[in-house]
Amino acid sequence: MYVKNIRLKQYRNYSDIALQIENTVNVIVGENAQGKTNLMEAIHMLAFAKSHRTSKDKELIGWNHEFARIEASVEREQRHVDLEVILSAKGKKVKKNGIEQKKLSEYIGACNVVMFAPEDLNLVKGGPNMRRRFIDMEIGQISPVYLHDLSKYQRILKQRNQLLKGMFPVPSREQELTLEVIDEQYIEAAVKVIQRRYGFLQQLEGWASEIHTRITQGREQLELQYDPSANIHAEMEASALAEQLRAELERRRENEIRRGLSLAGPHRDEMKLLVNERDVQTYGSQGQQRTAALSLKMAEIELIRAYVGEYPILLLDDVLSELDQHRQSHLLDAIQGKVQTFVTTTSIESIKHETIERATVFTARQGQLEKQ
Amino acid sequence: MQYPTPISQLIDSFMKLPGIGPKTAGRLAFYVLDMKEDDVLEFAKALVNAKRELTYCSVCHHITDTDPCYICQDKQRDRSIVCVVQDVKDVIAMEKMREFSGLYHVLHGAISPMDGIGPEDINVPDLLTRLQDEQIQEVIIATNPTIEGEATAMYISKLLKPTGMKVTRIAHGLPIGGDLEYADEVTLSKAIEGRREL
Ligand SMILES: Nc1ncnc2c1ncn2[C@@H]1O[C@H](COP(=O)(O)OP(=O)(O)OP(=O)(O)O)[C@@H](O)[C@H]1O
Ligand SMILES: [Mg+2]
Ligand SMILES: [Zn+2]
Numbered sequence: 001m002y003v004k005n006i007r008l009k010q011y012r013n014y015s016d017i018a019l020q021i022e023n024t025v026n027v028i029v030g031e032n033a034q035g036k037t038n039l040m041e042a043i044h045m046l047a048f049a050k051s052h053r054t055s056k057d058k059e060l061i062g063w064n065h066e067f068a069r070i071e072a073s074v075e076r077e078q079r080h081v082d083l084e085v086i087l088s089a090k091g092k093k094v095k096k097n098g099i100e101q102k103k104l105s106e107y108i109g110a111c112n113v114v115m116f117a118p119e120d121l122n123l124v125k126g127g128p129n130m131r132r133r134f135i136d137m138e139i140g141q142i143s144p145v146y147l148h149d150l151s152k153y154q155r156i157l158k159q160r161n162q163l164l165k166g167m168f169p170v171p172s173r174e175q176e177l178t179l180e181v182i183d184e185q186y187i188e189a190a191v192k193v194i195q196r197r198y199g200f201l202q203q204l205e206g207w208a209s210e211i212h213t214r215i216t217q218g219r220e221q222l223e224l225q226y227d228p229s230a231n232i233h234a235e236m237e238a239s240a241l242a243e244q245l246r247a248e249l250e251r252r253r254e255n256e257i258r259r260g261l262s263l264a265g266p267h268r269d270e271m272k273l274l275v276n277e278r279d280v281q282t283y284g285s286q287g288q289q290r291t292a293a294l295s296l297k298m299a300e301i302e303l304i305r306a307y308v309g310e311y312p313i314l315l316l317d318d319v320l321s322e323l324d325q326h327r328q329s330h331l332l333d334a335i336q337g338k339v340q341t342f343v344t345t346t347s348i349e350s351i352k353h354e355t356i357e358r359a360t361v362f363t364a365r366q367g368q369l370e371k372q
Numbered sequence: 373m374q375y376p377t378p379i380s381q382l383i384d385s386f387m388k389l390p391g392i393g394p395k396t397a398g399r400l401a402f403y404v405l406d407m408k409e410d411d412v413l414e415f416a417k418a419l420v421n422a423k424r425e426l427t428y429c430s431v432c433h434h435i436t437d438t439d440p441c442y443i444c445q446d447k448q449r450d451r452s453i454v455c456v457v458q459d460v461k462d463v464i465a466m467e468k469m470r471e472f473s474g475l476y477h478v479l480h481g482a483i484s485p486m487d488g489i490g491p492e493d494i495n496v497p498d499l500l501t502r503l504q505d506e507q508i509q510e511v512i513i514a515t516n517p518t519i520e521g522e523a524t525a526m527y528i529s530k531l532l533k534p535t536g537m538k539v540t541r542i543a544h545g546l547p548i549g550g551d552l553e554y555a556d557e558v559t560l561s562k563a564i565e566g567r568r569e570l
Pocket of ligand 3: 434442444
C-alpha cells in the first residue's frame, strides 16, 4: 500500500501543506527542528490514531490553533481509502472514506505503518513496558479483535485493582464473591491476550531469526520468548492456561489484597530476546542490541505482509544515519522497490545506497516541504 | 455582565440538567421569559408533580405513581418469571417490544468497583428476598453487555445457583436484522464466540 497524497492543517509546525507523493522512496532532508519528524508522526497518526512520541493529543495541535487535521488517500491493492484524523480540545475524530468511526478498533488497520526511529533502538535495552507496547501496537494493527480484547482486559484490570484496594484489611462477603466473578472475567480476557501475543511472537521470530542470521552472516542466532509474570505455560490451550492462571491468582490472593494490585497477568508479562541463547538486554553489546532491534522491525514488515497481503508503509526517522553501512544496506536492499518508504535525515550524503539515489527528495524548512 | 438575580438563578437551575452548559442554559432562560405565563406555570407544575408523585415501586423498583407499580399489580402478567434489568429505561424498552409478559426487577446500576458500586448498592439483596417469598421460577438476566453488566449477571447467577432457580441470560451479538456484511469484525467475532447450538 502507499500514500498518494497527504494534507496537514495546523498540525504541529505545519499550518497548511498538501503533498503529492509519486515515488516509492521519499527522502525528507532538513536541518534540525524544521518538521521532519512531525511529518513522520502525522503518517503514524493515520495508521494508529496515536503519536509515536506522546500520548497527549493536544500537543499535536498547532500553537494558537483550535484544531488539527490530517488527511490522506491511501492506495491499497484492490481499493482506495481516504483517511482523516481531526484533533481538537473536544477530542479525536477519525474518518474512513468520509465516515466517522466511533471505535478506534474499527479504524486502525485501514493503513499499516512500521516506524523505525532512534528510540526504537531502545526496544531491546529499554524496560519491559516498551516491548509490551511494541507487541500490542503491532498485533493491534493487524487485528482489531485484539485491540478490543486488550482494552477489555485493561478495564477489567482497573476494576479488579479497585476492588482489591477496598478489600484490605477485612474483605466483606460481597467483596469476596465479587472478586470471584471479576477473576473469571479477568482470566478469560487475560488468556486471550496471552495466547495472541504468544502466537504473534512465534511468527515474528520466524522472520526475525532468519533476518538476524543474515545480517550477522551466520554468527548470531536470535530467539524471541514470551515470558509471563505468572508461572504459566503460554503455549498451552485456553482451558489449561485458564486453570493455571486461576491457581496463580489463588496463590497471590493475600498479597494482592495487601497491596491493592493485580500481580500476575499480561500487564506484567515480558518479552525476552536471546542472542546465541543469552538475554541481549543484559549481555548484548550495543551493536548486537541494534541489530536485534533492526531484525525485529524488518520482521514486522514481513509479518504485516503475510497478514494483510500487502507491504506496510515504512517510516525511517533519522535512523539510517544511526546504522553502519552494512546494516544500512541490509535494510535498504530488503525494501527496495517493494515498500513505500519515508526517510528523514539532516544530510543525504550520509546514506550511500542506490535506493536513495533514485528517491524523490523533499526539503523541510520551517513548516514547508518542497520537492526538489 | 451581571444578570438580574431571577435570571441568573434560572440559568443556574438549567445548568443542573445533564448536557446543558452555560450557553444553552442562557438561551433556555431567555426563552422562558418570552413564554406565556400560563405555559410557564404549567411547566413548573409538571416539574414539581413529576418529582412529588413519582416514586420507585417497592417491589420491582420501576418508576411509578402508585405503589406497587402497574406492572406488579397487573393480574394478567406471568408471576413465575422475572426479568432483571439495570435501568428504568430498559423496562420501558422491553415493554415497547410487547414480547415479555412477566415481572421486572430494576437494579438501578451495575457492579463497578471503580465507581464504588458493590452488589449491596444496587437492588441485589432485595431481589434475593423477593425470590424467596413469591412464586418465581425463572430469572432472566438482561443487564447490559458491558464488563460491569456481565459481572453483575455472573454475580446474581452465582447467588441463585444453589437455590435451584432457573437462571438465563439474554443473548447479545449481532443486532436482529443486522446485515452480516456491514457488521464490523469485532462484533462478528464476538457473535461467533457467543454462538449456540440449534
Ligand atoms: N504544536 C506545535 N505547534 C507548532 N509548532 C510545533 C508544535 N510542536 C512542535 N513544534 C515545532 O516543530 C518543530 C520541529 O519539530 P520536528 O520534531 O519535526 O523537527 P525535525 O525536523 O525532526 O528535527 P530533528 O532533525 O532535530 O529531529 C520544533 O522546533 C517545534 O518548535
Ligand atoms: Mg526529528
Ligand atoms: Zn413494580
